[in-house]
Amino acid sequence: MPSAKTPHKALASPVSDPRFWKPHSGVWYALAILAFLAALAANVLIPANIPGLLPGKDFSSDYPVDPTNYRILLGAMALFLALLWPLAHFLPRLRQRLFHKAQFIFAGALALAVWDILTSKLFILKPPYFPGPVNIIAYIPTNWENLLTHIAASSQLFIAGMVLGTLAGIVTGILIGWYKQWFYWLFPILKFTGVIPATAWMPIVTVALKPAPVAMTFLLVIASWFVISFMMCQGMQSTPRALYEVSETLGASRSFLLFHVAIPNALPSIFTGISTATSMSFLTLVAAEMMGATAGLGYFINYSKAFNKYYQVYAAIIIMFLVFSILLALIDLIRNRALRWQKGLVQQ
Amino acid sequence: MSALIEVRKVTRIYGEGEETTQALAAVSLTVEKGEFVSLIGPSGCGKTTLLRLIAGLDSPQEGSLSLEGEQIEGPSYDRGYVFQQGALYPWATVADNIATGLKARGVYRQQKGRVGEFIKLVGLTGFERSYPHQLSGGMAQRVAIARALINEPRVLLLDEPMGALDAFTRIELQDRLGDLWQHLKSTMVLVTHDVDEAIALSDRIVIMTPRPGRIAEIIDVGLGRPRSRSDPDFLALRARILEELHLAGHKAEPEFSI
The missing domain is CATH 1.10.3720.10 (MetI-like)
Structure with missing residues (x-):
């Protein structure tokens, strides 16, 4: 009897997985968690340097600058990823997915840090046109x-x-x-x-x-x-x-x-x-x-x-x-x- | 036996002006009730055209066709049709494909149970919920056959249903089709370019020739069933038909495979 073609069966081998083909080690995943922590550290440790910019003149007096929300978000992301890791240990599909996406998450965290430093820290990109992540995230809950x-x-x-x-x-x-x-x-x-x-x-x-x-x-x-x-x-x-x-x-x-x-x-x-x-x-x-x-x-x-x-x-x-x-x-x-x-x- | 299908001096011409092809020229044929008839011949001999005319999917310029005395004027579920590629509904499961005839006729509620029966009949138990793309070519054709048979047609018309299958699957499906024909005592007309297939299944083999399409000879097979493909009588008949096709086709290359 002719056999049916196997309907869309997932391939077990990680090498030939067409969807999650990125490296299957936890290294990038760990780096992604560290990147969020690094972004958090950068925000806490680097002092804001405002070169001659005055609230009310160069940007509105209600310009949201409170970094708390941003810090909570970064911490929460790191914590979330860290908590997923042991869970992924038991769910191979989730692990493949997470590890596949790890490089992207890592890059995302770095990009946040760079954006934050260029705006709120060094003011190379200046308000009001280029607010930092701090300002946007501080604003959303208030309104x-x-x-x-x-x-x-x-x-x-x-x-x-x-x-x-x-x-x-x-x-x-x-x-x-x-x-x-x-x-x-x-x-x-x-x-x-x-x-x-x-x-x-x-x-x-x-x-x-x-x-x-x-x-x-x-x-x-x-x-x-x-x-x-x-x-x-x-x-x-x-x-x-x-x-x-x-x-x-x-x-x-x-x-x-x-x-x-x-x-x-x-x-x-x-x-x-x-x-x-x-x-x-x-x-x-x-x-x-x-x-x-x-x-x-x-x-x-x-x-x-x-x-x-x-x-x-x-x-x-x-x-x-x-x-x-x-x-x-x-x-x-x-x-x-x-x-x-x-x-x-x-x-x- | 009584005449089930009567084809009387049917002519079918395709195209207009100078670009016309005479697919069928005054072809007459009678198919008896319960008979298995094969139409064989090189491409362009009009075998598929003749089958489509019987199905009512096409109409002739001249001549007439009738089923048990009634004029054939269009497609109907009393003439089931199986296409070369199966023509299954890709969005419907095996069970839904087979149930189509019952739904189209509005008798699905009363006759639901017969779907499972016909799935079993073509040996597809366990594949009820599969979709066509998940099936092999042979399985897809079995679905197509079951889908046509569930309507209990007075004749089953098969247009090279095994043409696209590999040799092993083809022989297996031929045997299954033969069993179904005997089991259901139905009438079948098969278009094929495979001489072995025609001999294995048919009571009569209609050899057709092209330009214009007409019937060259009708051969009574007269072999007992079940038929062995290595039986001397089988082989002798095979040689005779091959020769006939060569002669019949003149310069045209016959379409059979050896």
Whole structure:
């Protein structure tokens, strides 16, 4: 009897591991822990040297300079890594992963130290444009509530726009991917509008739609709608003819062909569309908020810049990075679940 | 025996203007109920075209085809079809692939249990939850065969289902197909370019020639079953068909492998 191909079995040998291929010794991991401690020591031991910079003149009087948060973070990182080590001893997969990432973590800790020294210690990079990690991390908790309202405002718009855009995109995609008439009339429009950045519509949309949040949501819908319907349509049209034919010999009706053949076949494309749409929506969101909003992270960046509070700009960027990473990870999770039949078929 | 499939003077031309190919020229054929018939011949002889016409996946310019007296006008689940590459749904498990026919006909709820039956019938117990890309070529074809058979078609049409398999897997699948045919007492029409395969399985072998595609000869195999591939009668018949194919194909290279 012919044997099944082993489904995606992890290779035991560390040498040939395609994912975690970095050196598998604990040396770099230990160095990473030491690097965090060194960064901490640098912050504590090197005296701040402020050459002729005056609070209130060269930077705002409420410029956050308290290093406590930064020190806690560095200490916590070192402690966290140190505590993971014995745990990794029992979990080989975790150990491989940690040791693989060790060089990067090490470099990250060094970069923090260098940044800290160049800014808060030597003032080679000067405020207000180049705050140090100390200033940014000192700031975030002091204004947490305010930041949260901006995060909430951005998220609300983003989710509304993405959900509506995805639904509209899938429905339109199915219509043009399945019905010749819809394809004939809509596809050229889609191809044309798909190239135009959603932000270009902003002057028109903000005038045509009131209040502002509705206009912004509509912009986000535009940003995701076209790319998703385009990908949906392409995914359906790439269905091999043999799959339709074999389905017909199995007794499939037209609607069965649509829902059980064409749409499942388009699933990988839909997720590619959603990923692209997420990035484009995010771009549109921030740009739109910077231009004409009264809340949201984009608005917050613009507002902070007006007051020369660049540490707030950096804080907002870091928060954006965190929120967006979580969002992408979530989409990935759903994607992997929905496309588990592809596992091992496609290089991911 | 009674005529199950009747093909009457069927002509199928592809292309337009000067670039036309006559895939089939006034071809007539009758397949009896319970029969195993193979269509063999060099490429371009129209064997796959004939099979697709019977399936209703294509329609002729002239002539007519019928199944038990009813005109064939399109694909239907009473004529199951197995493609060369299996054409399994990559997103569906083995069990879901096999259950497709029941779902398409809206009888899945009542007949759920038959899925397991057919998985067992093609020897894939334990692979119910595997996805097509995890299967070998031979296993994938067994899924394709089970998927077609679960609808209890009046005829199973097979388009070179073993063409892409290695020699060992091919012989094993041929034997399994023969067993299934005997066990289910079904009618099967097989397109192949493998002379041994045709002799091992068929009651009758239809030899076709290209340009234009037509039937050159129909051979009654008349060997007992099970058939041994090293039996003198088997080998004699093999030599005869090979010769026929050479003559039949004229200058064209026959598509069989030795």
